[in-house]
Amino acid sequence: MIRRSSAAFVAAGLLAVAAPAFAAEEVNVYTSRQPALIDPLLKAFTDKTGIKVNTVFDGKSIEERLKAEGANSPADLVLTVDVGRLTDLVAKDLVQPVQTETLKKNIPASFHSEDGKWWALTSRARVFYVSKDRVKDGEIKSYADLADPKWKGRICIRPGDHDYNVALTAAVLAHVGPEKTKDWLKGVKANLAQKPQGSDRSQVKSVKEGLCDVAVGNTYYMAAMLADPEQKPWAEAVNIVFPDQAGNGTHLNVSGMALTKSAPHKDAAVKLMEFLSSDEAQHIYADLNNEYPVKPGVEWSKLVKSWGTFKADTLALAKVGELRPAALKLINEVDFNAGP
Template sequence: MRPLILASLMTATALPALAQEVNVYSHRQPELIQPLIDAFTAETGIRVNLAFVDQGMVERLEAEGARSPADVVLTVDVARLGQLKDAGVLQAVENDAFDVIPAELRDDENMWFGLTTRARILYAHKDRVADGEVTTYEDLADEKWRGRICTRTFTNDYNVALTAAYLAHHGEEETVAWLEGVKANLAKRPEGNDRAQVRSIWAGECDVSLGNTYYMGQMVADPEQREWADAVRIEFPTFEDGGTHVNVSGMAMTASSPNQEQALALMEFLVSDEAQRIYAETNHEFPVVEGVDRSELVASWGDFTADDLGLSEISDLRPQALDLIERVNFDG
């Protein structure tokens, strides 16, 4: 591990931290962030130094400590945001500009803030799954789905968050029964990513799969994957006593930020109507700010009612949810 940490430190210290610059560690690929960065710099004159940190963001910030040049982190999934908070590498930000973000989509201690949402939905084969056959997440444990479900591993962050939400709605005993039921209905052992499951539906290996909404946009834009996307439709299941599970991409200010004024300017910009439109359009996600329209493609997927369960609660339940997934050996 030591050479990897040293390499990260060398990369990080190469980032300048000047008065009119802001340094960003991003879990999202640079091409997905660059349109936002360009718009921010054009508006403010503040240059953004962007470092793509695909893995180990918590470890990197911990290793750099107070000397870290990072001002802002951009990442996906409430689990990753929760891990950053738990590691003590973030600081609270009190700012009225963030009141436009729904309370359930930001940390209850103002450590992190949601920027866009994505729904954890079902991709369903257009012919082999009847209209109305998909209803609730609870229904996935029903025997009618025996041998018909595909999914990536359930220890993946996206499925852990879904399980944590199920746990919040139903408690431990019912969550274990649900996990066992869904596992019994799998067509094959969990593997691959969300798009690989859609490929499996297209190939006739299963009929439905769990996935994030934005992957449809990515598949439609990829000539090699467009055929997979054309084979399925998006269905928005709900919890029996709630709505459709959503997760976020989010932002936070680091505890060591050397350019706090510029960092705050960037964070304020990211919740502006302009930035929300750019972010949602580029990433095929849903804006968090009310009144900002979805892209035409995303709007074509239909409307849904998002579950009102706070993501902070989901983040808190994540360790217990992971324990239950491993207890039933879901991925085994």
């Protein structure tokens, strides 16, 4: 689906062979985030600066699109989710560094790459959704507990090689090393109620239906379920538990941005990046998506506040991105997706 694109941008977005002409004050964005989640942000930027933003929504193949377009790509900026997708853009040499005082002031060091090739915008916590009826307060406290035999047949999780679970495994790997991480993966696998499948939300549905007692998922899915009449009963059947409050803290992942290597409108794109890191944009983004702003001091949405405060893992996400290949190797070595 393509939104707010000039005819030239549409053609170039599908298969660019030559860079089209644009007005001087434009920014072209490729995004894997649904338009409804970012359009209000981009409108606020245009209202503030007069700079037009053209967007192409692509949920799966932004990297392939950029590679095919090469130096002729019309894209200036990528907005995507998961540190893995951001680091993949870097690894494939599709983005360039940005270092401005505004970005460095607004976004903490743990939420961007050291060289400035990607910058986080919002974060989400990877938490436990536990049955209100079958799990007592304090009964499960840490990611390590997922491997405790007491939870045999009681855990639900999406496939281990999904980006979100690879990132979580990479964080575990950073903290405890490869041998203990492999043992942990084996333990979690043995405790699964079923073969890993579906989405984070479908795991919560399984808890509601009594198939399992604990599901692993991202926080913002709670908001999405509560907003959906069909899924609201799933959300109402569980409590949120923030793992590792007595240890390293709860694992975070991010949505983020990166300036493309070609960036025909670099100056305007950097202005948009700085705006997205501002108090105004961070507040809009956090409210729209019920995620956590990365800029310190920006107020959380009312719903997010209701879930309570928590200690977050301070592990640099660049380290998580670096360890993703090793984490995925361990996931595959234990044949995690085969299930219990």
